Structure formats: C-alpha cells, structure tokens
Amino acid sequence: MTDTIAVERGTERADRTTAVGRRAGRGSRRPARPPWEEPPTAVGQTAKGLTLGGVVAVVLVPLWIIVVTSFSTPGAVNRAGGLVLWPDGLTIEPYREMLTDPTVRTALLVSLGITGVGTAMSMVVSILCAYGLSRSRSVGHRFILVLLIVTMFVSGGLIPTFLVVTGLGGYGQWWALILPSGVSVFNILVLRAFYSDTSADLIDAARMDGAGDWRILWSVVLPTSRAVTAVIALFYAVGYWNSFFNVMLYMPTDSPKWPLQYVLYTYVNRGNSLPGSLNSGFGTAHAQTAPLSLQMAVVVLTLVPLLIVYPFVQKHFRAGVLTGAIKG
Amino acid sequence: MAAPSRRSVGLWSRLRRDRSLLLMTVPAVALLVVFNYVPLFGLVTAFQNYDPLVGVWHSDWAGLDQFRQLFGDPLFWEAVKNTLYLSFVQLVLFFPIPIVLALLLNSLLSQRLRNLIQSIVYLPHFFSWVLAITIFQQMLGGAGVLNQFLRVHDIGIWDIMTNPHTFALLVTSEVIWKEAGWGIIVFLAALAAINTDLYEASAVDGAGRFRRIWHVTLPGLRGVIMLLLVLRLGNALTVGFEQFLIQRDAVGHDTADVLDTFSFYYGISTGNYSYGAAAGLFKSVISLLLIWGANRLAHAFGSDGLYRR
Numbered sequence: 271m272t273d274t275i276a277v278e279r280g281t282e283r284a285d286r287t288t289a290v291g292r293r294a295g296r297g298s299r300r301p302a303r304p305p306w307e308e309p310p311t312a313v314g315q316t317a318k319g320l321t322l323g324g325v326v327a328v329v330l331v332p333l334w335i336i337v338v339t340s341f342s343t344p345g346a347v348n349r350a351g352g353l354v355l356w357p358d359g360l361t362i363e364p365y366r367e368m369l370t371d372p373t374v375r376t377a378l379l380v381s382l383g384i385t386g387v388g389t390a391m392s393m394v395v396s397i398l399c400a401y402g403l404s405r406s407r408s409v410g411h412r413f414i415l416v417l418l419i420v421t422m423f424v425s426g427g428l429i430p431t432f433l434v435v436t437g438l439g440g441y442g443q444w445w446a447l448i449l450p451s452g453v454s455v456f457n458i459l460v461l462r463a464f465y466s467d468t469s470a471d472l473i474d475a476a477r478m479d480g481a482g483d484w485r486i487l488w489s490v491v492l493p494t495s496r497a498v499t500a501v502i503a504l505f506y507a508v509g510y511w512n513s514f515f516n517v518m519l520y521m522p523t524d525s526p527k528w529p530l531q532y533v534l535y536t537y538v539n540r541g542n543s544l545p546g547s548l549n550s551g552f553g554t555a556h557a558q559t560a561p562l563s564l565q566m567a568v569v570v571l572t573l574v575p576l577l578i579v580y581p582f583v584q585k586h587f588r589a590g591v592l593t594g595a596i597k598g
Numbered sequence: 599m600a601a602p603s604r605r606s607v608g609l610w611s612r613l614r615r616d617r618s619l620l621l622m623t624v625p626a627v628a629l630l631v632v633f634n635y636v637p638l639f640g641l642v643t644a645f646q647n648y649d650p651l652v653g654v655w656h657s658d659w660a661g662l663d664q665f666r667q668l669f670g671d672p673l674f675w676e677a678v679k680n681t682l683y684l685s686f687v688q689l690v691l692f693f694p695i696p697i698v699l700a701l702l703l704n705s706l707l708s709q710r711l712r713n714l715i716q717s718i719v720y721l722p723h724f725f726s727w728v729l730a731i732t733i734f735q736q737m738l739g740g741a742g743v744l745n746q747f748l749r750v751h752d753i754g755i756w757d758i759m760t761n762p763h764t765f766a767l768l769v770t771s772e773v774i775w776k777e778a779g780w781g782i783i784v785f786l787a788a789l790a791a792i793n794t795d796l797y798e799a800s801a802v803d804g805a806g807r808f809r810r811i812w813h814v815t816l817p818g819l820r821g822v823i824m825l826l827l828v829l830r831l832g833n834a835l836t837v838g839f840e841q842f843l844i845q846r847d848a849v850g851h852d853t854a855d856v857l858d859t860f861s862f863y864y865g866i867s868t869g870n871y872s873y874g875a876a877a878g879l880f881k882s883v884i885s886l887l888l889i890w891g892a893n894r895l896a897h898a899f900g901s902d903g904l905y906r907r
Contacts, residue, residue, distance in 0.1 A: 303707060304794075306801040318702055325699065326718050328775065334734050335743060352746045353736060392636045402622030409612040414623050421630055423889060426637025427878030428858065431863045433636050437653070450633045453626045483618040504724075512726030515840050519866070535728045539735065539844065569732055576724055584717045587783065 294522045333573075340364055340566035347560040364563040368571065373544040374533060378571065381511060381530040385575075388448040388510040393503055395453055400461035404468075418455045432519060444527070446520035447513060450558045454509075457502045464498045465491055499588040504583040511575060530572050623805070644876040657872075664876035673730025674877065676852055677860035684856065685834045687766045691832065692774055694780030697819065701811065704789045716786075727840040730776045734768075735759055759845075762853040769841060782823055792818035798816065828896050832889030835881050857881045 303309075338345065339354045346358035368374050399418075403411045425431075430448060440446035468491050476486050492499065514531040521527050528536075536542050613620070644664055646657040649888050691731055699719070706712045723729065738744050739759040748756060796814045805813060839858045846854040855863070857877065865874010 304798065306798050307803075308807065318705070322702060322706075322715060326715060329718055329722055329779070332737050336733065336736060350746070351750065352741055353743050355743070395629065398622035399626035402619040405616075405619055406883050408616040408619045409609070410616070411623075412621060414627060417627065418630065421634040424638065424886065425634060425882065426640050426884055427875070428861050429871055429875040429878055430637035430640030430643065431633060432866060433640050433643065433648075433650075433654070433871065434633065436650075438632075446896075449629060452633075453629050455630070457737075458626065483622070487622075508724045512724075512729075514726055514728050515843065516844075523627070532727050534726075534732060535844065537730050539728060566736075569729065569736075572726070572729055580724070582722065584720065587716075587720065 275379040336569050340563055340570045341562050342560065344560040344563070347562050352562065353566075361563075364560075364567040368567045371544070373528070374530075374568065374571070376526055376531045377528050377530045380527055382575075384444070384447055384513070384529060385507050385510040388452070389503055389507040391448065392452050392454075393499070396458050396461060396502065396506075397487070397492070397499070398518075399453070400458045401465050401483070403458075404462045404465035405483075406466065418458060422455050435520060441520055442522055442527075443520070447516055448510070451509065451513070451516065454506070456504055459499060461495075461502060464495045468494055476497060492526075500583045501586050504579060507579070508576065511572075514516050530568075534568055534572050538568055579587060641850045641875060641882075643872050644856050646872050648872040650871065659752070660872065663870050665880070668873065668876050668880065673851075673855070673864070674860060677855045677857050677877075680853065681835055681837055681856040682770060684766055684837045687770050688773060688837065689830055691770050692778065692781075693826075695774055695778045697785055697823070699778065700782045700785035700789060701815065704786060716779075716782070719782065721779070722776045723780035725776060727776075727838075727844060730772060731841065731844050734772055734775075744825070760848045762849045765845075765849045765853045769838070769845070772841065773838070783825070785819060788819050788822040824896050824899065828889070828892040831892035831895075832885060834888055835885050 275390075335353050337356055338357055339350075341357070341360045341362065341364070342350075342354045343361045343363070346354050346360075349358060374591035402408075403415055405411070426434075435441075435446050435450055440450075472490055472494075473486055476490050481489065512531060513529070514535065517527075517529055517532050533544065537544050620689050640654065643654060643657070645660060645662070646654070647659045647660045647663075648654065648767060665747040703712055703715060706715075725733075736742050740755065740757040742759075745755050745757065758764060761768075784794050792815065796818075797810055800814055835857055839856075839862075842854050842859050843862070844855050846859060848854075851863070858881070861874040861881075865871055865877065
C-alpha cells in the first residue's frame with residue numbers, strides 16, 4: 271500500500287493548521303500589526319474595502335431585493351415595474367396565500383421529510399462507517415477504505431445508475447430520492463480523520479473500563495466531535511434539500527411527490543402554473559397578491575430552512591470542511 | 599493497554615476482535631456496492647442494444663455499434679466541444695478568484711470582520727442550482743432588475759439569460775457567484791499554515807508587500823494550487839449538470855449541451871439507454887486518463903498531486 275491519497279492527508283494536515291490558527295486568533299480579537307509590516311496605504315485600503323464590499327453586496331443585494339419583493343403589495347410591484355428594491359408597501363398576503371396552496375404545502379412537507387429522513391439515515395451510516403475505519407490496527411480497514419475511495423474516481427455514470435435504481439423498482443418511490451445518494455465518501459473521510467485524531471488514551475481508558483466499540487463511539491468519540499458532526503449533517507441536509515435532478519429522473523411528472531425545488535423550478539424558473547393548485551392558476555386568480563410577490567415568496571421559502579440552520583453550523587466550518595471544499 | 603502484536607494473533611481472532619468495527623462499515627459499503635459498483639457492471643449496456651423489457655441479461659449484443667454511431671454524431675461532438683470550451687473558460691476565469699479573495703481576507707486584521715465576510719460569501723454554495731439560476735434570472739433576465747432599470751431609462755433590453763453568444767460567460771459568472779466564496783476555505787487554511795517568520799525575515803531583508811506575496815505566500819500555496827489544478831484537469835469533462843439542464847431551453851441545445859446532459863437527453867429521455875451509456879463510458883474513460891495525466895504532470899513539477907508516486 272504505497273499510494274496514500276493526498277486528499278485524505280490534506281484534511282488531517284489542514285485541520286491541524288486551522289486548529290492552530292484558531293488558537294492564535296482567540297487570544298485577542300484584533301492582533302496588532304506586526305512591527306515589520308509597512309503601514310497600509312490609503313489607495314490600497316480603499317481598493318481592498320471596495321473589492322470586499324462589492325463581493326459582499328453581490329451576495330446580499332439580490333437576496334434583499336427578493337425578500338422585499340416577496341413582502342410587497344401589488345401596488346408596490348406595479349410602481350417598481352417589477353422587482354421592488356426598497357420597501358414601498360408591505361404585506362404578508364403572498365405568504366398567506368402560498369401557505370394555503372395545496373401543492374406548495376405538500377411540497378414543503380415532501381422536502382422536509384426527504385431532508386429529515388435522508389439526513390438521519392446518511393449520518394447514521396456515515397458515522398458508523400467512519401468510526402469502523404478509524405481504528406488504525408483493525409483488520410480489513412485498509413481494504414474497505416480503498417473500496418470507498420475508488421468510487422470517488424470511477425463511476426458507472428448516469429444511465430447505469432438509473433437502470434439499477436429503476437431495476438430495483440425505484441421509479442416513483444421515496445427511497446429513490448434518498449438511497450442512491452445516501453453516502454458521500456468524502457463526508458466519511460472527513461469524519462474518519464476526526465475520529466482517528468480522538469485521543470488514544472481516552473479510548474484505551476474506556477476499553478479498560480469494559481466499553482465495547484459501540485459504547486466508545488457513543489460515549490467517547492461522538493461527544494468529542496460535535497462540531498464536525500454538525501458540519502457533515504448540514505452538508506447532507508443541504509444535499510437532500512437541494513436535490514432536483516433525481517426528482518426529474520425518478521418521479522413521474524404529474525407526481526404529488528414534488529419537492530420544493532421542483533415547485534421553484536416549475537413555478538418561478540419556468541413561470542408555469544402549478545397542477546392541482548387552488549383554482550388551477552396558482553397566483554393568478556387572486557387580486558390582492560402580485561404574482562411576482564408570490565413567486566419571490568416561494569424563493570424565500572426554499573431559503574428559510576438553510577438560513578435558520580446556517581448560523582449555528584457556519585462557525586464550525588473552519589474546523590472541518592476542507593475536503594468538501596476541494597470536492598466542490 | 600498493550601495491544602497484541604499482529605504476528606501473535608491469527609486472522610480469525612482478529613476478525614473476532616474487530617467484528618463490531620467491521621459490522622459498522624456494512625451499511626455504507628452495501629449502499630456503495632449497490633449504487634456505485636453494480637452500475638459499473640451496468641456499463642456493459644454500452645455494448646448492447648439495451649431493451650428495458652428484457653433487461654441487461656437478455657439484451658442483444660451490439661459490439662461497438664453504439665460507439666460507431668456516437669463518433670459519427672455531430673451532436674455528440676458539439677457536446678464534447680461545449681464541455682471542453684466551458685471547462686477552459688471556467689479554469690481561466692474562476693480559478694484565480696478564490697486565491698485573490700483569500701489573500702484579501704487574510705490581510706484583514708479584524709477577526710470579527712473576517713468571520714462576517716466569510717460567512718456571507720460561503721452562503722451561496724449552499725443554494726441549489728434552481729435557486730441560484732432563479733436569482734440570476736430575477737437580476738439579469740428579461741424581466742429582471744437590470745432590464746427594469748434599462749427600460750425605465752429607455753436604453754433597450756439586454757437579455758443575458760437567453761443569449762447563446764454570451765452563455766459561457768453567463769454560466770461561468772454563475773459558478774463564480776455560487777462557488778468562489780466557498781473556494782476560499784482551502785486557501786485560507788493553507789495561508790494559516792505559512793510560517794510568519796518567513797514574512798518577517800523577508801520584510802527585514804527589504805521585500806515589500808507584493809514581493810512578499812510573490813516569494814513567500816504563493817510558494818506556500820503551491821501545494822494546494824497544484825492539487826486543485828490536478829482535480830480540475832481530471833474533471834475537465836465535468837462542468838456541472840443541473841446548471842445546464844435548467845438553462846438548456848433558454849439558450850438552445852447546441853449551446854448548452856455538455857457531455858452529461860447529452861447522455862441524459864439522448865439516453866434516458868429518448869429511451870435509447872445504450873447510446874447514453876456509451877457516451878457516459880466515453881466520458882469516464884477519458885476522465886480517468888485525464889486524472890492520470892494531470893498527476894504525471896504534477897509529479898513532473900515536483901508536486902504531490904492527488905496521490906504520491
């Protein structure tokens with residue numbers, strides 16, 4: 271076994287360095303400029319400020335416009351000639367109407383269900399596998415590791431996978447949206463890198479006390495790796511929440527099993543009406559709501575769960591996502 | 599606790615000792631076998647005239663017919679051309695941006711400001727492609743903010759979202775908007791690993807700000823940059839899938855078809871599975887060769903690449 275996969279080494283190395291970086295940064299929030307560094311020039315500072323400000327604006331301004339429009343009255347949308355840049359007349363009517371629509375309500379439940387069940391399943395499977403491979407003296411872990419890593423580089427591709435899933439009777443079934451993408455080898459490798467770093471003394475002590483591997487995983491390893499668990503759970507959840515193409519592949523087009531992303535695609539991206547919605551013309555039959563506001567409310571709805579969870583997980587990013595970043 | 603050495607313990611007792619560990623890997627391995635390894639064998643459909651009614655076992659063999667037809671198909675070559683072109687544009691325009699952003703962020707002294715900016719620029723990475731493209735549509739599309747502005751000021755309409763000529767730039771901007779911020783993470787970690795003594799030493803030797811970037815920072819990032827370049831080259835035939843699927847109708851298939859969407863549209867949508875599988879197999883084989891070649895290249899430049907020699 272001479273080939274060591276650099277991606278894996280990369281994680282471990284990088285994790286260590288970020289840990290050092292964090293420790294250095296914690297002492298003082300604003301470290302003094304080192305004495306050997308020349309004072310900043312006005313031009314340089316301005317250029318830097320403008321660039322970073324611009325980058326932040328490019329992300330935030332579109333979101334602002336979409337949120338404001340989603341809360342706008344038909345009058346405000348008319349006066350703006352479309353999207354509303356600054357609050358003019360605000361109303362929650364678009365949201366009220368959206369949440370009474372049967373198609374959107376079902377889609378919301380479908381998306382939440384797939385995300386919840388899928389994430390739970392993926393986390394259990396990945397954590398078990400990562401721990402199972404993390405004990406450096408265990409028998410066979412090298413072989414299984416190679417088996418996993420090979421799948422990152424070699425795949426059957428779209429059509430053979432489709433044939434396998436449909437061949438197993440997955441067409442139109444919930445599991446077809448969950449199981450085929452149920453494990454991410456990258457996520458397992460990230461978890462494994464953390465578990466391998468768990469202090470051997472701690473584990474040996476637990477073993478002396480008579481704890482088996484299940485017990486050690488549950489009472490020693492998991493409690494000491496909450497941050498990485500949160501990050502990986504977010505990755506899986508986002509993957510399920512955002513999944514779109516597998517719905518096109520495995521769900522009949524008139525299916526009631528549309529998730530929210532598919533509603534977003536059909537209703538906002540395509541501008542089509544939704545089947546089975548109130549008055550069969552979602553958003554057009556209601557005078558008190560501008561269709562555009564309703565569309566933007568759907569956009570916001572797909573964003574809300576992410577925005578709720580993101581702040582809690584985002585602070586852990588530096589500790590554990592490097593391989594994920596390389597993958598993207 | 600002194601672990602018994604390997605030699606003194608037989609395979610059977612080691613299996614017994616590690617049975618829980620092995621059992622823990624079973625669900626993940628099972629999923630990968632079913633959904634990754636079994637489809638590998640499904641690639642034989644590329645050499646068949648696959649008929650869904652009789653399945654892989656009973657379909658007629660077609661030899662290399664699918665490939666002969668594929669290589670004579672102008673639509674296929676168009677998809678190959680689009681893929682390579684988009685890959686190239688993305689490499690040139692996307693690749694430097696996270697590095698520059700990471701350098702800028704790293705030069706900020708305030709940790710609080712740095713964290714704030716990071717959490718904002720990471721955000722779009724977690725958006726779905728449907729959402730990202732919807733946002734682009736609302737900003738730059740025919741009815742979007744940009745054209746609202748142009749219309750009010752009587753400048754005329756500039757519909758970026760449906761213009762095939764600027765499609766490569768459009769999709770690259772989308773990728774930059776969505777992923778460039780996230781791309782910073784790797785470089786920030788590499789920057790944090792650079793020994794600050796080096797900066798001090800070179801500053802004492804009279805190196806200015808930019809000379810320090812050139813002589814200390816960039817060499818420090820070299821390993822990561824090479825690794826990412828190798829991965830990018832190895833993935834030259836993968837430029838994204840949903841992104842093109844969603845925008846295909848707006849700009850037309852001759853502009854937006856890439857290899858992956860080709861297998862989908864001419865394989866699954868038309869029920870011509872073997873044809874799509876052949877296109878997929880072609881892509882996989884070339885991709886493996888590219889990864890191997892890119893690694894050789896990395897080794898030639900004295901870098902580790904993806905795996906060590």
